[in-house]
Amino acid sequence: MSADFVARLIGMIVFSILGVYLGTHLGRLANETPSEFVFSVEQYAFTIGMVGALIGLILTPYLTTRPIKSLRMQLSRLSTRSLLASLIGLIVGLIIAALLSFPLSLLPAPFGQVMPFIGVLIMAYLGVSVFLTRQDDLFSMVQGFSRGGAAGAEGGAPMAERTILLDTSVIIDGRIADIARTGFLPGSLLIPRFVLNELQYIADSSDTLRRQRGRRGMEVLAQLQKEPGIPVRITDLDVEGVREVDDKLVILARQLRCPILTNDYNLNRIAELQGVTILNINELANAVKSVLLPGEMLQVRIIQEGKEPSQGVAYMDDGTMVVVENGRDYMDQEINVVVTKVLQTAAGRMIFARPERENE
Template identity: 50%
Template structure:
């Protein structure tokens, strides 16, 4: 029996060569494009991991809606009984168009979408805003200001409004410091944890992790960079005493509350000619200089003060130097001529007040400190 036309085509040597050629080309394309395709898929997977939950929900809703609309379009095209080539072309074109429009529509209204799906529950920013607290006017504490400890007293005084937030990565850094093999770092870390525990009992302090706010890539960044990004996402302020973090945050438009700047602003103003009582605690750079300190840590360089080492004496301010690092006061030992001048000018005799022997920092205003007078006023300032 003679072979039919179909069998002749199937067993044709030309067709066999074509099949071999197509298989070879397919293998070449597979070896060439396979790794690139794998990298593309891997990159898409990483991008999907970094995508926020609201975006994932919006894209999923868009895909679902596009499938439903595409099925409806398919039934309409079938009803038109178009030729097969035209049918395939029109269907593919409309399917891509519907898919694109649905994705765009859902991502543009992701906020409303998540709110509807949650049935009036918390908005999609619930992963950003802490429960029962709004992030408006929130204050985000960094590691340095927690270890410093002064922020607790500032908050107790009521100078800082709003809720205090401790990001999870800041708490992790604090725990890492507390577990350090270095005894100094370990002490600082434990001090910070103790301060946090005390603040949490007395103040509206929230410890929360905002992993969903920041991208996965942010986990590899420094804590300062993550703090700035978090403050921008929450529209909050950073509370710190770190000079570099302060500058970086301000450059990126984030409000910063610097504890050091607050402390400098609250330091009493010292003018040349004023008299104060200080305790000389160490030698100065020059051979005759002595060094004393105020309660706030301000250095006082006393001319001819070395011979009064570990003694409390009265000095007269000669000049004040303000630098980026802080304030430095230069003074000289008060003489009998200064006392006579003060008596003639009507100022109170400071010599009637015996100096304290507490051996601590210099007494300057404040409770329990030594006396401090302004020249010519005759008033004692506490």
């Protein structure tokens, strides 16, 4: 039984009772001057009571449960830091309003009765808005005092305390275990329960490839948890009113003020539009690939034909594609090539080269 249904029943009963009382009152007023076309008191009470029951059945959720749900959803989107800053600002505003209430009450009527109440509203609003706007400065100052200033000046503590949210795609990818093992991800790795549920759903899929990817993700998580130097935490934090995992991750990252580790292109774009920091493994992989300049020498093995009739394709150890002009004649051979051009694309870095013998 939903809350809306219970609210409709209660509203129907309450509004019908109010309608009966209103109808009885109107019926008595109408029957003070009896007429042939005037309804009786009972008819007034019954008719208006039924109208009240209908109004209560329709409008009660919009007056009770719907606003409460909307308020809860809005509050769930706020971070704990924002809520705490708002609460502190409200308390400070109310204290200032209490101090001002006595001098304001000494004003001549009617200002002496009205201004204290208006002062409470104004100071409460100003306190919440000011503290909410300057929350970062406030908490930075508090953290600086708690660390005695030394740790804050060095900048090591904030990085050690940083939390990184993991996306399902980056867990399935598997490279996160090796990256975290190198120590390039300071802080703790946080995995929400809804990400684990999605990973389990993939692991239980009827499709063989999806099932294998899901099970590989489970194995990667098991490896991460066994590493003593990699703190991995599972959290039950969830976002109410949101079904998509990507949307939940973005909202949770905004609440916790932490980055998301992913290699999902769509999640990357959506998060960037909403001001959430993204750590993309694919961008990291492209960044650490070896940098080559035109004229440098490489030794590669031609393994397949290119799109053009004379081209051959090879791959470096890091997966970078090398397109060799006139390389089809050297199929399945290791040859020395000279780099002619390096092209950076959305999919990664591509190198164009030609065999060394042609340059001779």
